[in-house]
Amino acid sequence: MYDLTNHLRKRYLWAASVLLFTISLSVGYVIYVSNMQENDAKIINIAGMQRMLSQKIALHRQLLNYDPAPFEEVQLRVAVDRLIANHDFLLASDMFQHPEVSSLLAHNSSLDKRIRAYAKNAVSGEDMSRFSGRPLASLLQELNLVVSALERRSAEKVEYLQRVLPLLILIAILTIWCEWFLIFKPLSKRVSDMLSKLREQKRVATHASRVKDDFLANVSHELFTPINGILGLLKEPAKVSQKDVEVVINCTQNLRSTVQQMLDIQQLKSGRFLLSKSTQPLSTTIKSTLAPHRLNTYFAHRIKLHCDEIDRVRITTDHVRLIQVLNQVLTNALIHTQGEVIIEAHYHPLDECICVDIRDFGDGIDVRDLEAARRNSLHYDNHKVHDFKGVKLGLSLAFAITRLAQGQLHFEHLKNGTLAQLVWPAVNANSENKVLHPGRSRELKALIVEDNDINQMVLRNIIEMFDFEVDSACDGVEALSQVKRNHYDCIFMDINMPNMDGIEATKRIRTELKCDTPILLVTASQDEFRIKQGVRAGANAVIHKPIEIDHVKAALEQVQLLGEFP
Structure with missing residues (x-):
């Protein structure tokens, strides 16, 4: 916008300068x-006056000859003085x-x-x-001939000027025409284009604001639902049953899944x-995908699996993300x-890939939702957004992770239902030798x-599962004191802490204490x-919260x- 304003100012000044010059010239x-x-x-009037003065002089001269009166002499x-002054003026004029x-009078x-x-x-009275x-x-x-010549000369000038004046008018018209077609019309088009872009940006911003409002409303619903479940079931701990614990775990997993989807995006x-x-094994991955759905009695009896030949296939790939994509496609179906x-x-x-077809017999996903998901964006239908659970991020994530x-990942709308086809790269690991880590002494x-x-409690429980003896510190200052007094094989360091944060504590452990103990950052920050x-x-290494056993194991x-643990 600043560039356009500057451009408009320059062109306007140029056009105003040209127009001002033309007007000034005219x-x-x-x-x-x-x-x-x-x-x-x-000049013509003075030349005509010379004839009158000549006659007046002749009259006064003749009267003086008959009656030499002082009045006549003064007149x-x-x-005479006026005649000579006029004569000198005429000779000096252009x-x-x-x-x-000049041929008549010079x-x-x-x-x-x-x-x-x-x-x-x-004056003398002679002759x-x-x-x-x-x-x-x-x-x-x-x-009289002199006056006639002057009048003709003046008429020639007027005729010449009458020819020049239309030329000036034509120049002024051409200037205005050029300014319109070369300056104001392009500027008008550019301003119009800019206004169109601004209107489009306003439309997009309005749509984005509406999507944001719908998204926040939907997310808040998806977050508060499991939170209410957890708080409601744990309100009276003495009455909590094993079934309630399982429901709390499911609520926690749903809550974590919603947050994780937003972080993944x-x-x-x-x-x-x-x-x-x-x-x-590939079969383990497929079973992990089906496990949460088979716990739901409404979904369990409707899932039909045909993949007997994959029982003995071991593959190397990102199984966690593969499960995430398959789970999303299956959930939609x-x-x-x-x-x-x-x-x-x-x-x-031969192609080193997994092919998974998921076929349903319903109406299928809306075409606009599919198109929005392919673009990693969100499409909300105000009439349908509350019909289904979830924050509608999963399908976008599925497309993005697959890419x-x-x-x-391809969806095909059939005459009766929808077919989702996933092709996922994976290396056959059946021939690979299993490498065992050396045991601990x-x-x-x-x-x-x-x-x-x-x-601290969650992390301690996980670390102790790997047979570690665990100490704890509440900030970086206490951590430095602990490291000075004890030998540690590993330090799990949170980043954001009071008194001294994890980054400063890590720096001092390396520089002041000269300690090379492995330090694993543990953080919920995405910065x-x-x-x-x-x-x-x-x-x-870095471990992201929420803390998972697999994350800790991978970091160790x-x-x-870490030796080999089950």
């Missing part, structure tokens, strides 16, 4: 013509530079000499023949989403149909640096800058502190 020319006509009229002197006029011309002699004789008869008529005739948009490969959902899974060793894994010791008691700060300070394997 006004100046009109003033010049007016002054010239006024000057020419004055004669005044008329109109008398024209050849036609310095030392016959008429010039006659006029000066006429004035001299009028009275000049003031009557043929000599006087001849003088008046020559003066953010990581995908920022380019920080990574795949982590592992090796396990179960939601959009009341009948059976058929799953067929095959492994193609990241270099696989393919002693029990390992770990330090947990965490200010939150619940997080990549802070995480990189911790790694530069000396951390060896990364720093080579």
Whole structure:
């Protein structure tokens, strides 16, 4: 917008300058013509006055011959002086530079000499023949010729100026035309285009605001539903049954799944989403996908699985993300149909890929929802957004994760139902040799640096599962004191803590204490800058909250502190 404003200002100043120049030129020319006509009229008037003065001088001269009165002498002197002054003025004017006029009256011309002699004789009274008869008529005739020549010269100027004035008008019209087509019309188009873009941006912003409101409303519902379930079931701990515990666990998993979906979308948009490969039987992956749905009696009897030949197939791929994609596609199929959902899974060793077909017999997913999901965006229908559970991020994630894994996810709307086809790259690991980590010669010791008691308890329980002896510290200051007094094989360091945060504590452990104990950052933050700060300070690996056994196991394997555990 600033560039457009600057561009408009420059073009406007240029157009205004050209228009001002044209107007100034036209006004100046009109003033010049007016002054010239006024000057020419004055000269012609003075030239005509010379004839009258010549006659007046002749009259006073003749009267003085009969009656030499003082009044007549004064009037004669005044008329003679006026005649000579006018004569000198005419000779000096620019109109008398024209050849036609100068041939009649110029310095030392016959008429010039006659006029000066006429004035001299009028004063001295010599040669009275000049003031009557043929000599006087001849003088008046020559003066009349001068006036006629001046009038013709003035008429020529007016005719010339009349031809120039339309030319100036044409120049002004052409200037305005050029300014319109070369300046104002392009500017008008550019402003119109900019306004169209702004209207489109406003429409997009309005739509985004509406989607945001719908999304927040839907997310809040999906978050509060499991939270209410957890709080309601645990309100009276003494009455909690094993079934209630299982429901609480399911609520917690749903809550974590919703939060994880939003974090995954953010990581995908920022380019920080990574795949982590592992090796396990394909049948295990398929069973893990079906497990939560088979716990639901409404869904369990409707799922039909056809994949007997994959029982002995072991593959290397990101099984967690594969389960996430399959689970989302299967969930969509179960939601959009009341009948059976058929799953067929095959492994193609030559192409090194898994092919999974999920067929349902319902109405299928709306085309607009599919198109929005392919673009990693959200499409909300205000009439349908509350019909189904979930925050409608799963399908977008499924497409995005599949693209990241270099696989393919395709939906085909059939005459009766929908067919979802997933092609997922996977390496056959049946021929790979299993590498065993060496056993331990002693029990390992770990330090947990965490200010939150619940997080500390969860992490302690997980670490103790790997036969670690565990100490704890509530901030970086206490952690430095513990490391000085004890030897640790591993330090689990939270980033955000009071007194001294995990990044500063890691830096001091490396620089001041000269300790090379593996440090594993444990954080719920998605701030990549802070995480990189911790790694530069000396951390060896990162564990993201919520803390999972697999995450801790992978981090311990990364720093080579884990033997083979079931």
